[in-house]
Amino acid sequence: MSTNLQFDQIRLPPECERLRQDVRAFLAEEIASGTFDPYRPGHGDSHDRAFSKRIGAKGWIGMTWPKKYGGHERSFLERYVVTEEFRVANAPVRLHFVADRQSGPILLKYAPEHVKADILPRICRGELCFVIGMSEPGSGSDLFAAKTKATKVAKGWSINGSKIWTSNAHVADYMLGLFRTSPPSKENRRHGLTQFLVDMKSPGITVNPIYQMTGQHDFNEVVFDDAFVPDDHVMGEIDGAWKQATSELAYERSGPERFLETFYVMLELIRALGPEPDIRSAEGLGRLVAQLHGLRRMSVSVAGMLQAGKEPMVEGAIVKDLGTVWEQKLPHRVRELTAFLAPEIGNRATLEEQLAFATTVAPKLTIQGGTTEILRGIIARGLGLR
Amino acid sequence: MTGESDHIVAETAARIFAEFADPQTINRAKNDAWKAQLWRTVSDAGLPLAWVPEHLGGSGANLADGFAVLGAAGRFAIAIPLAETLMAGWLLARAGLVSPGDAMTVAPARPRDRIALGKDGTLSGRALGIPFAPDAQHIAVVTEDVTGTVVALVAAKDCGIDKGQTPAGDASNVVIFDRVKPLRHARAADLDGTALMLMGSVTRSVQTAGALEAVLSLSIAYANDRIAFERPIGKFQAVQQNLARLAGEVAAALAVSGSASDSVAQNGVFDEAVFLEAASAKIRCAEAATEGASIAHQVFGAIGFTKEHVLHRFTLRMLAWRDDFGNESYWAAELGKYVARRGADEFWPLVASR
Numbered sequence: 107m108s109t110n111l112q113f114d115q116i117r118l119p120p121e122c123e124r125l126r127q128d129v130r131a132f133l134a135e136e137i138a139s140g141t142f143d144p145y146r147p148g149h150g151d152s153h154d155r156a157f158s159k160r161i162g163a164k165g166w167i168g169m170t171w172p173k174k175y176g177g178h179e180r181s182f183l184e185r186y187v188v189t190e191e192f193r194v195a196n197a198p199v200r201l202h203f204v205a206d207r208q209s210g211p212i213l214l215k216y217a218p219e220h221v222k223a224d225i226l227p228r229i230c231r232g233e234l235c236f237v238i239g240m241s242e243p244g245s246g247s248d249l250f251a252a253k254t255k256a257t258k259v260a261k262g263w264s265i266n267g268s269k270i271w272t273s274n275a276h277v278a279d280y281m282l283g284l285f286r287t288s289p290p291s292k293e294n295r296r297h298g299l300t301q302f303l304v305d306m307k308s309p310g311i312t313v314n315p316i317y318q319m320t321g322q323h324d325f326n327e328v329v330f331d332d333a334f335v336p337d338d339h340v341m342g343e344i345d346g347a348w349k350q351a352t353s354e355l356a357y358e359r360s361g362p363e364r365f366l367e368t369f370y371v372m373l374e375l376i377r378a379l380g381p382e383p384d385i386r387s388a389e390g391l392g393r394l395v396a397q398l399h400g401l402r403r404m405s406v407s408v409a410g411m412l413q414a415g416k417e418p419m420v421e422g423a424i425v426k427d428l429g430t431v432w433e434q435k436l437p438h439r440v441r442e443l444t445a446f447l448a449p450e451i452g453n454r455a456t457l458e459e460q461l462a463f464a465t466t467v468a469p470k471l472t473i474q475g476g477t478t479e480i481l482r483g484i485i486a487r488g489l490g491l492r
Numbered sequence: 493m494t495g496e497s498d499h500i501v502a503e504t505a506a507r508i509f510a511e512f513a514d515p516q517t518i519n520r521a522k523n524d525a526w527k528a529q530l531w532r533t534v535s536d537a538g539l540p541l542a543w544v545p546e547h548l549g550g551s552g553a554n555l556a557d558g559f560a561v562l563g564a565a566g567r568f569a570i571a572i573p574l575a576e577t578l579m580a581g582w583l584l585a586r587a588g589l590v591s592p593g594d595a596m597t598v599a600p601a602r603p604r605d606r607i608a609l610g611k612d613g614t615l616s617g618r619a620l621g622i623p624f625a626p627d628a629q630h631i632a633v634v635t636e637d638v639t640g641t642v643v644a645l646v647a648a649k650d651c652g653i654d655k656g657q658t659p660a661g662d663a664s665n666v667v668i669f670d671r672v673k674p675l676r677h678a679r680a681a682d683l684d685g686t687a688l689m690l691m692g693s694v695t696r697s698v699q700t701a702g703a704l705e706a707v708l709s710l711s712i713a714y715a716n717d718r719i720a721f722e723r724p725i726g727k728f729q730a731v732q733q734n735l736a737r738l739a740g741e742v743a744a745a746l747a748v749s750g751s752a753s754d755s756v757a758q759n760g761v762f763d764e765a766v767f768l769e770a771a772s773a774k775i776r777c778a779e780a781a782t783e784g785a786s787i788a789h790q791v792f793g794a795i796g797f798t799k800e801h802v803l804h805r806f807t808l809r810m811l812a813w814r815d816d817f818g819n820e821s822y823w824a825a826e827l828g829k830y831v832a833r834r835g836a837d838e839f840w841p842l843v844a845s846r
Contacts, residue, residue, distance in 0.1 A: 111705070111739065113747040115754040117846075126844065194840050369840075376836040383832045385825055392824030395831050396775035399768065399843060400748040407747060424743045427736070482736035483729070489712050489739055491726040 111421060113403070116410025122187045129191040132164060136197070144196045145456055147370045147463055148322065153235065153277045158201040162232025167206050171214060176227030182413040186406065190362035194369055204274060205229045208358050209236035209282050216341040216350065217303065225280070225303075239269040239283025239304070239328065246271070247480050249284065250296045250348065254330065256285035262337050263287075263302065265310075265330040273474075275313045275326035278306050288345045296348035301341040308333050320466045358475065360408040360422040365401045365429030367471055368436045368464040372398070374457045375440045378447055390443040394436070401429050420488035427481045434471045437464035501542065501553055502560035508533050509568040515706075515802040518571075527627075531572050531595065540577035541591050549591045550581055555757035558582075559698050566702020569805040571662050573597055573624035575695050580632035583688065587643035587680040594629040597622055597648075599667055603689050603818045607669050609635040609642055614671040621815060625653045625665040633674070634688045641684045644677035658812035660805070687762040692817025693774035694756055697749035700777040703810040704742040704784050710803060711735060711791045731791060738787040741780040748776045751846070767830070769846060771823040778820035781810040 137144055141157050161167055169185040171177025192199050210229050213222055228234045245251035254267025265285055275281070281304040288298035304311070310333035316325040342350050372394060379387050404425050411418045441461055451457075472478045486492055512530045534540060542558045544550020558578050565574055573595045580596035600607060600619040607617035615635055625631070625648060633644045652668030715726030715735060725731050752773035755766050785807035789796050796803040814820060831839055 111708075111743045111746055113743065113750055115750055190844065373836045373839060376832060376839055379832050381833050381835065383828060388828030388832065389821055389825040390828065391831060392771070392826065392828030393775055393779075393820070395768075395827050395843075396748075396772035396824065397779075399772040399846065400744050400751075400776045402843060403751040403846065404743065404747040420739070421743060424740050428740045428744060479733070482733045485736035485739050486726075486732035489708075489735060491712065491715060491732050491735060 111424075112411075112418065113407040113421065114411050114414070114416075116183070116407050118183055118187065118406065122183055125184055126187045126191060128164075129166070129188055133191065133195045133197060136160075137195070142196065142198050145370070145460070147196050147368075147460060148320070152198045153201040153274070154198045155201055155232075157198060158232035160232070161199070161202065162230055167202050167232050168210055168226065168230035171210060171226060171230065175214070175222055176230035178230075182409050183406075186362065186409045190366065190402075193363050193366045196370060200274065201235045201277070202229065202232050203363075204238060205234055205236040205280075207361070208238070209280070212282055212301070212341060212350075213303070216301070218338050221303065221338055234280060235274055235278045237272050237274040237278035237281045237306070237326075237328075239272055239275075239281045239285075241271045242268060243270050243327075247477055250290070250299065252284055252286055252299060254283075254285050256287050256300060256302060256335065258287075259334070263335045263340070265302070265304070265333045265335060267330055269328045269330075270316070270325075272313075272326045272328050273324045275306070275328045276315060276323065280304065281306055281328070282341065284347055294348075298345050299347040300344050301347045301350060302335050303339040303341055304333065304335055305339075308335070310334065318470075320463070359426040359481075360405050360418075362402070362405055364426045365398070365405065365433050367430075368433045368468065371437050371440045371457075371460050371464045374453055374460050375443060377453045378444050378451050378457050380451075384446075386446075387443050390439065394439060397432055401425065401432060405429070420485055423481045423484045423488070426476065427478060427485065430472045431478065434468045437461050437468055441465075499560075501539075501557040502564050504537055505534070505539055505561040505564045506567070508537060508539075509564060509570060513568050513570055515569055515805050519800065519802050519805060527572055530570075534572075534574060535593070540574055540595070541581045541593070543578050543582035544585045544591045548585050548589065549593065550585070556753070559694075559753035559757065562695055562698040563702040566699035566704075566810075567706045569703055569706070569802075569809050571660070571805075571809070573627050575699060576623050576628065579688075579691060579695055580628075580630070582691065583632040583634065583643050583680075583683075584645060586683050587678040589643060589645060589676055589678050592630050592645070595624070595627055596630045596632055597624050597628040598688065598692070599631050599633045599669075600685065600688075601692065601816055603685075603822055606685070607633055607635045609637040609644070609677070610671070612671070613677075614673050615644060615646065615669040616671055617669050619667045619669070621656075622653075622665050622667045623816060624663050625651075625667050626655075626663050630675075631667070633669070634680075634683070634685050635677075636685070639679075641680050642677050643680045643683070644674035646672050646674050658808070658815075660808035660812050662809070662812065664812070682761055684762075686767075689817045690762055690766060690770040691756065693770045693823065694749070694752045696813040696816050697745070697770075697773035697777040698753050700781050700810045700813050701742070701745040701749040703806045704745050704780060707784055707788045707803070707806045707810075708735075708738055708742045710806075711738060711788045715791055725791075734787050734790060738784055738791075741784040741787070745777045745780040745784075748773045755846075764830075765846065768827070768842065771818075771827045774818060774823045775820040775827070778814040781814055785811055 165178045166188045168177040169180045256263040256265050284299045287300040291297040310331045312329040314327040408418050408422050512533050538551030541550035542553040546552040576597040580598050581591045584591050601621050605619045628648050631646050635642050650672045654666045656665045658664045718725050752769040755769040
């Protein structure tokens with residue numbers, strides 16, 4: 107029975123602290139020059155190609171990848187520090203974030219050499235935006251029900267069907283998508299899907315916007331009508347995509363972006379309460395501080411264990427479950443804790459604007475990248491229950 | 493890094509607990525005879541005075557070793573004053589005092605309680621919720637005179653002790669010091685009443701995380717075993733979701749208590765970093781105990797509510813531990829005040845510094 111949950115006590119080494127100071131100085135300059143406003147959290151969701159290129163020039167994209175592909179061969183803990191500092195500042199990193207977090211590592215593992223040599227350095231320079239093509243109108247959490255087809259043609263594959271909820275698709279250069287190359291087998295319903303790298307500029311691809319309840323445009327529907335993908339853009343085993351999504355998921359699930367998405371309202375709460383909060387507010391704030399500290403220690407621990415070559419699958423899923431539920435509740439807790447404050451507190455307008463935004467964003471946090479229910483199913487399996 | 497010795501000491505403890513403190517056996521025991529035997533065995537292994545250097549009468553293990561023993565003690569819901577004697581020995585050693593070889597506890601155990609050291613050298617005051625006071629021969633007391641913190645060793649028989657107990661049935665007592673003359677006392681540098689509360693909080697957090705680990709194992713085993721509607725209840729998604737939530741609480745408790753005990757072991761002094769870590773651990777572990785106990789009892793249903801089932805040995809104990817050395821509301825208010833005083837701009841640097 108694998109009920110031994112483990113969290114190694116990982117402390118960030120000194121090189122991480124030096125790096126953190128560099129990142130903070132860079133962000134302060136960018137804020138001063140008007141690139142983004144840390145008090146306007148919606149900004150963190152936007153795509154800023156020029157900003158991403160400046161981040162790439164700093165060496166903060168593809169940090170852990172081999173130097174021969176434009177990477178910097180730094181540790182996962184150093185990448186962790188960069189990620190959390192950008193997130194806390196509400197810096198707009200959407201353009202390169204997906205490529206940096208999950209697409210690049212998949213290419214590193216499965217792409218042919220010449221494809222890696224072509225694409226990875228461009229990701230590292232902050233030039234490429236990736237979109238993940240998984241969900242379809244008839245398959246969301248049930249990934250392996252995907253129907254969008256890739257049919258073998260001369261020198262490649264022809265794709266027909268559609269993907270949905272594809273964040274970034276309207277600005278993306280490439281998609282990493284799952285497409286059906288064979289029907290599921292009797293023994294294994296997960297069989298028959300293959301992962302492809304798709305150039306979004308290929309003929310036969312249409313991107314239709316789907317506006318979100320926040321008013322933002324992030325989601326899209328991507329329609330494929332005989333879109334051609336060459337043979338060398340197949341990522342890994344034909345029909346065997348289900349074997350490929352394992353350890354990198356722990357990494358994707360457990361990062362600081364899984365509990366810091368609404369962090370700005372906590373800072374506004376502290377500003378609103380002032381230096382001498384009443385006992386109710388102080389207790390409420392203290393609990394949030396303890397919970398946040400706990401989440402971060404878990405998240406850093408998973409990053410450190412991954413760096414050490416371990417595979418903390420269950421621990422990673424737990425960080426995302428606890429983290430997303432926490433960041434979802436955070437705006438509501440802040441609302442309660444500021445309920446009795448005087449109407450004329452200095453940051454009332456900022457607080458209300460941020461709360462409105464965080465409250466509107468909150469519902470998606472426990473859905474994106476694997477719902478709470480799916481995560482808990484994964485945890486239950488890890489515990490030996492299914 | 494804690495190194496190898498951590499494993500050896502903790503493994504010794506776990507072996508002793510498995511043999512002499514099996515929860516099922518204890519739960520069925522007709523009397524308390526097991527307590528004396530267990531105490532003798534852990535004493536022979538040097539566990540109660542693990543945090544006391546050899547020249548002061550202890551076995552001279554490091555802080556990490558002792559915390560590992562406490563984790564194991566939590567996993568067995570150990571109901572003898574082992575954690576309390578460890579803490580008492582640690583306190584006495586911080587003041588350079590020799591530890592006696594028998595069971596001890598510490599006072600105060602609530603943040604607001606004060607025991608005064610009079611000009612005549614006697615102790616006066618009242619301390620609530622002192623764990624295992626009737627089971628201890630000695631009490632290590634943190635007290636203050638005009639010049640600073642003093643640690644005093646008193647004989648338990650010289651104090652007034654009431655008959656209180658926790659919901660788990662462990663002694664938890666009001667202790668009255670009425671001009672009690674200490675057996676010995678000494679000034680302790682780098683230590684005050686808050687340090688004892690923080691050390692106690694980390695101790696209880698580590699025990700709680702251990703108890704939660706055991707509760708999770710028991711719950712999973714039961715869910716895989718118990719058949720209802722023609723299949724193991726662990727096959728039902730509603731039960732799986734609950735157990736996944738329980739695992740989340742266990743994970744949080746393990747991570748935050750591990751982080752706090754590591755901080756105490758590495759830092760040695762009770763600075764602001766240790767305050768953040770220890771207070772957070774107590775808050776989060778207490779929350780996990782509340783949440784975890786209710787989920788586990790829900791999984792077990794009626795059988796888990798019986799005297800004969802072992803579940804209550806863990807759940808009631810971890811719920812009771814919430815109240816020792818500052819409850820989660822107390823520490824949350826302290827932590828909230830601290831963060832508010834530093835201001836918003838200093839908040840993220842504080843979190844990121846750990």
